[in-house]
Amino acid sequence: MTAQSVKPGARRVGPALWFVGPLAVLVAVWAVAVAAAGTPMRVFPQVGDVAAAIGDMASSGDLFRHLGASLRRMGLGIVLALVTALPFGIALGSSRLLSAFFAPLLRFSVALAGIAWIPVATLWFGYGDRAVIFIVWNAMFFALTYNAMLGVRQIPLQLLRAARSMGTSRTRMFTEVLLPGALPSIVTGLRVGLGYGWRGLVAAEIIASDAGLGYALFQAQKYFRTDVIIASMVIIGVLWLLMDRLLLAPLERRTVQRWGMTGVGR
Amino acid sequence: MTTVSAKPVRTTARPPRPAPLWRRLVRTGTFRTLGPFVPVIALWWLVAALEVFPESFFVGPPEVVDKLGELLEKGILPGYLSDSLTRLGYGVGFGLLIGLPLGYAVAMLPRLRRFCWPILLFFQAIADIAWLPIVIVWFGFSLTSVTFVLVYTIVFPLMLSVVAGVEQVPRELIRAARSLGAGRWRVFLEVIVPGALPSVAGGIRTGLGYGWRALVAAEIIVGTSGVGFMMFDARRVGDISQVFLGMAVLGALWYALDALILAPFERATVERWGMVRRLEADG
Amino acid sequence: MTALEISGLRKTYTDDYSGEEVTAIDEVSFGVEKGEFVSVLGPSGCGKTTVLNIVAGFVDLSGGTVVVDGRPVAGPGPDRGVVFQSHALFPWKTAYGNVVFGLRMRGVPRTERDERAREYLDLVGLGGFEHRYPHELSGGMQQRLGVARVLANEPAVMLMDEPFASIDAQTRRKLQEDLTRIFESRRPTVFFVTHDVDEAVFLSDRVVVLSGRPSRVRDIVEVPLSRPRRWDEALALPAFRATANRVNELLAGDEDDAGHLDAVS
Numbered sequence: 001m002t003a004q005s006v007k008p009g010a011r012r013v014g015p016a017l018w019f020v021g022p023l024a025v026l027v028a029v030w031a032v033a034v035a036a037a038g039t040p041m042r043v044f045p046q047v048g049d050v051a052a053a054i055g056d057m058a059s060s061g062d063l064f065r066h067l068g069a070s071l072r073r074m075g076l077g078i079v080l081a082l083v084t085a086l087p088f089g090i091a092l093g094s095s096r097l098l099s100a101f102f103a104p105l106l107r108f109s110v111a112l113a114g115i116a117w118i119p120v121a122t123l124w125f126g127y128g129d130r131a132v133i134f135i136v137w138n139a140m141f142f143a144l145t146y147n148a149m150l151g152v153r154q155i156p157l158q159l160l161r162a163a164r165s166m167g168t169s170r171t172r173m174f175t176e177v178l179l180p181g182a183l184p185s186i187v188t189g190l191r192v193g194l195g196y197g198w199r200g201l202v203a204a205e206i207i208a209s210d211a212g213l214g215y216a217l218f219q220a221q222k223y224f225r226t227d228v229i230i231a232s233m234v235i236i237g238v239l240w241l242l243m244d245r246l247l248l249a250p251l252e253r254r255t256v257q258r259w260g261m262t263g264v265g266r
Numbered sequence: 267m268t269t270v271s272a273k274p275v276r277t278t279a280r281p282p283r284p285a286p287l288w289r290r291l292v293r294t295g296t297f298r299t300l301g302p303f304v305p306v307i308a309l310w311w312l313v314a315a316l317e318v319f320p321e322s323f324f325v326g327p328p329e330v331v332d333k334l335g336e337l338l339e340k341g342i343l344p345g346y347l348s349d350s351l352t353r354l355g356y357g358v359g360f361g362l363l364i365g366l367p368l369g370y371a372v373a374m375l376p377r378l379r380r381f382c383w384p385i386l387l388f389f390q391a392i393a394d395i396a397w398l399p400i401v402i403v404w405f406g407f408s409l410t411s412v413t414f415v416l417v418y419t420i421v422f423p424l425m426l427s428v429v430a431g432v433e434q435v436p437r438e439l440i441r442a443a444r445s446l447g448a449g450r451w452r453v454f455l456e457v458i459v460p461g462a463l464p465s466v467a468g469g470i471r472t473g474l475g476y477g478w479r480a481l482v483a484a485e486i487i488v489g490t491s492g493v494g495f496m497m498f499d500a501r502r503v504g505d506i507s508q509v510f511l512g513m514a515v516l517g518a519l520w521y522a523l524d525a526l527i528l529a530p531f532e533r534a535t536v537e538r539w540g541m542v543r544r545l546e547a548d549g
Numbered sequence: 550m551t552a553l554e555i556s557g558l559r560k561t562y563t564d565d566y567s568g569e570e571v572t573a574i575d576e577v578s579f580g581v582e583k584g585e586f587v588s589v590l591g592p593s594g595c596g597k598t599t600v601l602n603i604v605a606g607f608v609d610l611s612g613g614t615v616v617v618d619g620r621p622v623a624g625p626g627p628d629r630g631v632v633f634q635s636h637a638l639f640p641w642k643t644a645y646g647n648v649v650f651g652l653r654m655r656g657v658p659r660t661e662r663d664e665r666a667r668e669y670l671d672l673v674g675l676g677g678f679e680h681r682y683p684h685e686l687s688g689g690m691q692q693r694l695g696v697a698r699v700l701a702n703e704p705a706v707m708l709m710d711e712p713f714a715s716i717d718a719q720t721r722r723k724l725q726e727d728l729t730r731i732f733e734s735r736r737p738t739v740f741f742v743t744h745d746v747d748e749a750v751f752l753s754d755r756v757v758v759l760s761g762r763p764s765r766v767r768d769i770v771e772v773p774l775s776r777p778r779r780w781d782e783a784l785a786l787p788a789f790r791a792t793a794n795r796v797n798e799l800l801a802g803d804e805d806d807a808g809h810l811d812a813v814s
Contacts (some may be wrong), residue, residue, distance in 0.1 A: 019384045026385055043404065104299045105306060111520040112513060115395075115479040116494075118486065119501035119509045124323055192472075199393045199476065203483035206395065207498075214396070218487075221399035229400045233392050240391035438637040441607050446651035446702055447627030456650070460641040539640040540684025 077136025093152025147189025151182025357416025369428025427469020
């Protein structure tokens with residue numbers, strides 16, 4: 001009866017511990033290694049330095065300025081991409097001819113999306129917010145469109161016929177059948193797109209901005225402030241994990257997994 | 267490239283009557299892939315010719331082709347192109363050499379996997395470009411810095427995909443091999459390595475997609491040579507046709523990479539074995 | 550001579566949700582003689598596949614013994630080849646590659662390997678298909694390949710886990726006749742798990758009928774049919790019907806005991 005002794009609470013703590021534990025070990029190894037090797041700050045910072053850097057950034061308000069700038073751009077980019085890509089992709093997917101025509105174009109664009117547009121974006125929009133938001137939108141748009149289109153093409157024909165035979169109107173068809181049917185593929189596209197968008201954001205902020213995490217990172221490099229560099233990297237990593245846990249994972253759990261449809265081509 | 271597990275596909279017998287020439291032409295892969303670019307380029311041309319946007323913001327195909335000729339003649343483009351490809355080659359080569367063995371090691375040892383999984387996720391979460399500043403601190407504005415970031419971008423998606431791939435190998439295949447007399451090592455070589463390949467192929471694609479972008483970003487930021495540098499340098503002096511040319515080159519290069527290396531590899535392995543099916547949107 | 554001897558087999562496990570100890574298999578004993586075809590039949594959800602998995606060495610037993618060719622079973626091994634319901638063919642190996650797999654694992658020299666692979670591919674009617682990959686074969690051909698892969702390895706006993714359950718009715722009849730023909734020409738020892746009464750009676754020398762959970766041996770029925778067997782002939786024989794009825798009665802007895810009616814699917 002050993003299994004019964006496991007309390008419901010303990011079951012939740014276990015996985016969390018298994019997530020934080022290895023990372024804690026990693027930090028400990030870092031602290032010991034830097035101390036043992038006597039690595040100077042201009043090469044690699046000690047754990048305490050990084051914590052202090054985060055503290056300084058927080059107290060001076062820089063942290064929230066940069067964080068706010070990055071999150072606002074990312075958020076706007078995501079919303080713009082969703083609003084433009086999903087209707088477009090689903091519309092393309094509902095026509096065999098259109099999807100055959102656009103498939104190679106979209107694959108080409110996905111390969112090029114994001115960072116490669118930075119030079120043009122800065123030319124069109126100048127340095128600053130608009131260029132960065134354009135890059136995030138651009139990085140996500142094609143992957144989302146392509147996967148939404150594929151998703152609609154993958155909906156079983158019987159399902160479409162069943163819906164039509166029940167007298168579903170065109171708008172209802174979109175909200176009740178096409179969008180949910182394409183969702184497994186859309187979630188895949190969202191994952192790919194967010195990956196490109198996040199990288200695009202950091203790169204664009206390094207190259208074309210005077211605020212944001214990427215900018216903070218690159219400024220610190222100019223003054224060899226490795227503590228600030230590592231601090232910014234940690235923040236970037238944590239933000240992505242949070243995005244994954246709080247945005248993508250619940251979306252997958254509530255929709256695709258809940259309906260027993262597995263994701264496509266993860 | 268999106269793929270799904272394939273169900274057995276039976277080829278249906280075609281009627282012997284040959285289709286009209288234009289129909290057969292439309293059915294060829296080349297036409298299907300490249301055909302759609304013709305009207306798009308025509309549209310691009312038209313928009314540029316009508317001067318919908320100012321000429322300093324938007325140029326048409328002739329200007330880009332002129333620029334291509336000019337840079338080819340001066341030898342600038344071939345030089346930059348080979349710089350970029352060399353970096354990509356080093357990055358991918360070392361990325362594979364490091365990522366594949368490490369990935370399989372982590373996947374095969376449950377304790378190690380449990381320990382490494384969050385660390386892998388965290389390192390994957392630190393967007394690769396974000397490593398560039400610290401790497402510049404270590405190695406300066408050099409080829410080493412660019413290669414380091416590239417290797418990084420490839421290793422982590424690759425390792426994650428190897429672990430996922432090993433998990434996806436059907437248990438019955440391993441059982442079948444064991445009951446035919448295969449030891450653990452043979453099971454690994456003959457069942458787990460090929461069984462994980464669909465996912466690994468996907469990981470290589472993802473890694474290359476990220477690596478490709480990281481290369482362009484690193485070349486812009488490190489700024490010594492390469493196609494990324496060429497584009498940003500042109501942007502600084504406002505040479506829009508050279509920026510457009512850079513994008514066209516990057517796109518064409520990706521296509522060549524896909525058509526000459528990735529796609530043939532997948533056709534010869536996972537597609538040949540019926541484990542994944544190329545998913546065309548016209549299906 | 551006994552090829553496989555199961556005695557006092559027990560399997561218990563701890564239920565993940567309730568944490569209670571559940572007995573799946575309780576004191577199951579029977580033997581399979583060398584060159585004999587024995588089916589294990591039982592209501593769906595009984596432990597018949599678990600029995601097979603224990604014999605195969607995929608699952609540990611909780612009590613009792615399983616002895617193959619005089620040796621107690623410990624882990625999977627080439628003396629017990631398994632034919633799976635899902636075929637479990639290696640997709641990255643051709644038909645030939647799948648058949649020689651076991652021989653390669655056991656270090657059989659190349660020329661002998663080649664010869665034996667061809668022999669067994671011919672035996673199951675797959676001569677000429679050696680270079681096809683599994684996904685290029687029909688479901689029936691895939692399952693025949695699964696049989697050839699095991700037989701080429703010459704195991705002490707061939708374990709078959711509902712091999713025809715996922716195949717359409719017409720093809721299933723054909724495959725059952727093919728299997729009978731192969732059995733009659735080679736006389737391998739076969740341990741066959743199924744929930745199809747007619748299939749069990751048609752193929753087997755003896756049918757072991759298991760009860761619902763926990764599984765016990767309800768009875769062992771001898772099949773009084775001569776070989777070679779063919780479906781059209783078997784169906785016309787009163788002995789076939791009588792045996793099938795007897796097995797059905799044994800299964801139905803289980804329904805009365807358990808008080809539910811989903812015993813035979």
